[in-house]
Amino acid sequence: MSEFYNLTCKDGKGEDFSFEQYKGKVVLIFNSASKCGFTKQLDGLEELNKKYKEQGLVVVGFPSNQFAGQEPGSNEEIVTFCKLNYGVSFDMMDKIDVNGDNESPVYKYLKSQKSGLLGLKRVKWNFEKFLINKEGKVVSRYASTTTPASLEKDIEALL
Template identity: 65%
Template sequence: MSAFYELAPLDKAGAAYPFSNLEGKVVLIVNVASKCGFTPQYAELEELNKKYKDQGLVIIGFPCNQFGSQESGSNEEIQSFCQLNYGVTFDVLKKIEVNGEGADPVYKFLKSQKAGLLGFRGIKWNFEKFLINKKGEVVERYSSLTKPASLGDSIEKLLA
C-alpha cells in the first residue's frame, strides 16, 4: 500500500480525513488561498470537480497562510468564501502550513515525491498542484501558473 494512503490530515471541522478512503481514486491536491492573484483558479478547479468527480477524481484544497498572508481567515471564513464566491463543492480541509518545520505530513510526503522547477522541493506559492494516480503515486506537480483547466488530458489518462 502507498504511504499516501496512510496519511490522515484534518478536515475543516478538525476531524481526521483518512486518505485510505481515496484508494482507487485520482486525486488533485492544491494549496489554496482566498486573497491571491491565483484565487480565481477556484472556479476552474470546481469545473474539473464537476466534470470528473463521478469518474473518480477527488480534488482537495489545503488553505495556507504562508505566502503573503493571503489566507488569514478562520476555517469557517475560508469555507464560506469558497462557497459564496466560487460555488466550491470539493473538499477544502483545515488550514495548514506547507513549508518549514510545521509543514503538514501531507505536504512533507508530496514534496518528497515530486520536486518542483529546478529540483526545488519547497512550495513556492499558493495554488501549486499535485496529481496522484489510483495507486497513491504522485505523478505530476504543477506550478501556480498552471491553470487547472489545462489538466483535463492528464486527469483523463489517469482515470482511464
C-alpha cells in the same frame, strides 16, 4: 499499498480525515489562499471536480497562510468564502503550513515524491498542484501558473 493512503489530516471542520478514503481515486491536491491573484482558479478546479467526480476524480484544497498572509481567515471563513464566491463543493481541509518546521505531513510527503522547478522541494506559492493516480503515486506537480483547464488531459489519462 502506497504511503499516500496512510496520510491523515484534519478536514475543514477540524475532524480527523484519512487518505485511505481516496483509494482507487485520482486525486488533485492544491494549496489555496482566498486573497491571492490565483484564487480565481477555484472556478476551474470546481469545473474539474464537477466534470470528473463521477469518473473518480477527487479535488482537495489545503488553505495556507504562508505566502504574503493571503489566507488570514478561520477554517469556517475559508470554507464559506469558497462556497459563496466560487461554488466549491470539493473538500477544503484544515489550514496548514506547506513549508518549514510546522509543515503538514501531507505536504512533506507530496514534496518528497515530486520536486518542483529546478528540483526545489519547497512550495513556491499558492495554488501549486499535485496529481496522484489511482494507486496513490504522485505522478505530476504543477506550478501556480498552471491553469486547472490545462490539467484535463493528464486527469483523463489517469481516469
